Amino acid sequence: MSHPYILEADQITMKFGGLTAVNKLSLKILPGDLVGLIGPNGAGKTTAFNMLTGIYHPTEGEVRLLGENISKLRPYQITKRGVARTFQNIRLFKEMTVLENLLVAGQSTYQSGLISSILKTSQFKKNEEALRNHCLELLKIFKLEKKSQFLSKNLPYGEQRRLEIARAMATSPQLLLLDEPAAGMNPQETKELTELIRFIRNHFKMAILLIEHDMGLVMDVCDRISVLDYGELIAYGNPKEIQNNPKVIEAYLGPKEEEKDL
Amino acid sequence: MSGFFDYLIPLLSNVGIFIILALGLNLINGICGQFSLGHAGFWAVGAYAAGAYGLYFAPEIPNFINLFISCLVGMITSALFGLAIGIPCLRLRGDYLAIATLGFGEIIRIVIMNTDKLGGPRGMTNIPHWTNIFWVYAWVILFIFIIVNFLKGPHGRAMISVREDEIASESMGINTFKYKTMAVVIGAAMAGVAGALFAHGQQFLHPNNFTFMWSVIILLMIILGGLGSVTGAILGAIILTILPELLRFMGTTIAEWRMVIYSLLLIALMLWRPSGILGKREINLLGLFKKGKT
Numbered sequence: 347m348s349h350p351y352i353l354e355a356d357q358i359t360m361k362f363g364g365l366t367a368v369n370k371l372s373l374k375i376l377p378g379d380l381v382g383l384i385g386p387n388g389a390g391k392t393t394a395f396n397m398l399t400g401i402y403h404p405t406e407g408e409v410r411l412l413g414e415n416i417s418k419l420r421p422y423q424i425t426k427r428g429v430a431r432t433f434q435n436i437r438l439f440k441e442m443t444v445l446e447n448l449l450v451a452g453q454s455t456y457q458s459g460l461i462s463s464i465l466k467t468s469q470f471k472k473n474e475e476a477l478r479n480h481c482l483e484l485l486k487i488f489k490l491e492k493k494s495q496f497l498s499k500n501l502p503y504g505e506q507r508r509l510e511i512a513r514a515m516a517t518s519p520q521l522l523l524l525d526e527p528a529a530g531m532n533p534q535e536t537k538e539l540t541e542l543i544r545f546i547r548n549h550f551k552m553a554i555l556l557i558e559h560d561m562g563l564v565m566d567v568c569d570r571i572s573v574l575d576y577g578e579l580i581a582y583g584n585p586k587e588i589q590n591n592p593k594v595i596e597a598y599l600g601p602k603e604e605e606k607d608l
Numbered sequence: 609m610s611g612f613f614d615y616l617i618p619l620l621s622n623v624g625i626f627i628i629l630a631l632g633l634n635l636i637n638g639i640c641g642q643f644s645l646g647h648a649g650f651w652a653v654g655a656y657a658a659g660a661y662g663l664y665f666a667p668e669i670p671n672f673i674n675l676f677i678s679c680l681v682g683m684i685t686s687a688l689f690g691l692a693i694g695i696p697c698l699r700l701r702g703d704y705l706a707i708a709t710l711g712f713g714e715i716i717r718i719v720i721m722n723t724d725k726l727g728g729p730r731g732m733t734n735i736p737h738w739t740n741i742f743w744v745y746a747w748v749i750l751f752i753f754i755i756v757n758f759l760k761g762p763h764g765r766a767m768i769s770v771r772e773d774e775i776a777s778e779s780m781g782i783n784t785f786k787y788k789t790m791a792v793v794i795g796a797a798m799a800g801v802a803g804a805l806f807a808h809g810q811q812f813l814h815p816n817n818f819t820f821m822w823s824v825i826i827l828l829m830i831i832l833g834g835l836g837s838v839t840g841a842i843l844g845a846i847i848l849t850i851l852p853e854l855l856r857f858m859g860t861t862i863a864e865w866r867m868v869i870y871s872l873l874l875i876a877l878m879l880w881r882p883s884g885i886l887g888k889r890e891i892n893l894l895g896l897f898k899k900g901k902t
């Protein structure tokens with residue numbers, strides 16, 4: 347049995363007490379897909395990400411990764427199975443260097459035992475060397491190699507965003523989840539980010555799920571877009587269809603005048 | 609002159625024991641970012657386990673072998689207590705560990721107080737004298753070696769990442785629960801060894817040797833040196849073990865004001881160096897902390 351979808355969210359719901367943040371959301375992501383997830387503030391996008399990555403466990407429904415139900419797994423287990431993410435509010439390891447941020451993310455691929463790392467066996471040194479090279483290569487791709495020894499908290503904002511993506515990539519994912527990567531960026535930085543996202547997808551041949559407020563960016567890079575409003579999926583389609591979908595326009599611009607009067 | 613050494617050697621032994629205690633607590637609080645308030649409890653468990661071994665179980669073998677076995681007994685017993693407290697508390701995010709270790713430190717004293725075999729309120733007496741300054745510092749050096757290498761490797765980085773941001777760490781494939789538990793167990797194990805060395809140096813243990821105040825003093829040591837810094841923990845342990853002795857030289861009145869002086873020291877520290885004397889930096893004697901080639 348083969349599973350065409352990398353990730354499948356099947357009618358997932360998240361309730362916080364009386365509030366339903368996400369209601370029966372379904373998503374399907376194919377290998378190599380670049381899917382956008384948009385919607386007004388508070389629509390439930392980040393909550394959906396948290397369910398896909400194990401930070402929250404869905405109240406109802408199921409998340410499947412290559413056919414395996416991962417709804418009950420812890421975040422680190424899901425990451426080890428090939429899903430990596432960034433955060434809307436940057437969450438770097440601030441007091442660690444840029445390189446160390448990546449080393450932490452990369453190390454489950456290059457496991458060394460506790461004892462061998464304390465005794466510094468040759469096997470351990472080989473592992474560390476391979477991990478280091480893997481991470482330095484990524485830093486080069488993300489144009490951060492000159493900053494590898496900087497504490498991550500000392501990077502300018504745009505570079506911190508880039509570092510977060512690089513760190514996620516260090517886990518060697520098949521699917522990358524980006525939560526508003528362009529937030530707080532200027533137009534020039536946003537343009538570079540757009541190129542970077544395209545590059546990642548083509549270079550690493552991986553699927554990306556992108557939450558973004560910058561419509562230009564979303565319409566530009568995404569193959570298909572899902573639109574959330576008040577926790578419900580209200581539209582799904584290619585950028586053109588989404589732009590012309592009356593429900594989407596309403597969600598973003600509010601109801602039309604005549605309807606308001608009623 | 610010999611009187612001076614009779615005074616100095618036990619003092620330096622105590623410094624070594626507190627270095628081990630501070631290094632262990634620094635692993636839990638400073639490096640992994642979990643708040644433990646019961647380090648004296650782990651110390652007590654190790655001391656009494658070692659004392660019991662010395663009194664009831666030790667065979668007729670050379671002292672240094674008995675001391676080594678006794679240290680292992682203290683280490684394993686404390687580590688098991690660390691495991692038993694860590695597992696339920698660390699599954700959850702939040703300050704459960706602080707509350708549980710605080711309670712543990714007090715409960716363990718009351719349990720000892722009411723256990724006849726352990727001497728109860730009279731204290732445990734006649735523990736064999738096996739500790740000497742050489743073995744204390746052998747353990748100090750062993751633990752420094754282990755911690756320094758641990759921190760330079762992947763497991764140390766993982767533990768630091770838990771302190772930096774637990775959610776991000778978990779999302780980068782790190783089993784944060786495992787590393788939090790590891791920190792508490794290793795920290796407790798080290799306190800167990802410190803307890804064994806203490807028991808076989810003092811030859812007498814009393815529950816009141818291990819009050820909450822001692823947990824606070826060990827905590828002060830690592831805050832003073834700089835939370836998260838290994839050399840800072842060592843420095844803090846040295847200062848806060850020697851300082852009361854210096855105060856004693858200045859007369860009994862000043863010695864009685866010890867805790868007030870500590871408080872003032874802490875306030876001064878908060879004002880001038882809120883992250884401790886060394887912050888998260890290390891003193892780089894011997895190039896011990898040199899980062900690997902990059």
Ligand SMILES: Nc1ncnc2c1ncn2[C@@H]1O[C@H](COP(=O)(O)OP(=O)(O)O)[C@@H](O)[C@H]1O
Pocket residue numbers: 362365367385386387388389390391392393394
């Ligand atoms: N941990 C939580 N507890 C309670 N309510 C939450 C929690 N996380 C999110 N919410 C609520 O869920 C809704 C969706 O939030 P979120 O997913 O962050 O929206 P978006 O990312 O689309 O802006 C909001 O109303 C928010 O207040």
Ligand SMILES: [Mg+2]
Pocket residue numbers: 391392393434
């Ligand atoms: Mg959000």
